[in-house]
Amino acid sequence: MFSDKKTGRMASDTTSQQNTIAKGTIITGDIISEGDFRIEGTIQGNVKTPGKVVIGKTGIVNGTLKSANADIEGKFTGKLLLTDTLSLKSSAYVEGEVMAGKLAVEPGANFNATCSMKGALKDSNNDTPKAQQSEKG
Numbered sequence: 001m002f003s004d005k006k007t008g009r010m011a012s013d014t015t016s017q018q019n020t021i022a023k024g025t026i027i028t029g030d031i032i033s034e035g036d037f038r039i040e041g042t043i044q045g046n047v048k049t050p051g052k053v054v055i056g057k058t059g060i061v062n063g064t065l066k067s068a069n070a071d072i073e074g075k076f077t078g079k080l081l082l083t084d085t086l087s088l089k090s091s092a093y094v095e096g097e098v099m100a101g102k103l104a105v106e107p108g109a110n111f112n113a114t115c116s117m118k119g120a121l122k123d124s125n126n127d128t129p130k131a132q133q134s135e136k137g
Helices: 118-125 129-136
Strands: 018-021 026-028 036-039 042-044 052-055 060-067 069-072 075-082 085-088 093-100 102-105 110-117
Touching: 052 060, 060 069, 069 075, 075 085, 085 093, 093 102, 102 110
Parallel strands: 018 036, 026 042, 036 052, 042 060, 052 069, 060 075, 069 085, 075 093, 085 102, 093 110
Antiparallel strands: none
């Protein structure tokens, strides 16, 4: 596309930009993006991004959310698939299925979900230093 002479980046580079769904906006359908998201409105459908999704205090998502990280202050119902960290603020309400690498929950958050920790499986296999040393030498 077009390049910015000062930064050398392409104008179509959306990874540094954040998409915002404003309060009062209702979207029905699937959203796929390369950029981060901040959701203050309502989404009835699936959201997929390799970046971070923030569901604000007025945000509501019903569906499947696939991303690296998510910060939830609002309401999420459905399937949450994260490759890294899920952070639940005190005003969060989460219901459904969760698969994440790490989980951070503030007091007051409502977490009614089945939860699988992907990172815990990797860590439990590598917690014996003697086994690692005997494999190397």
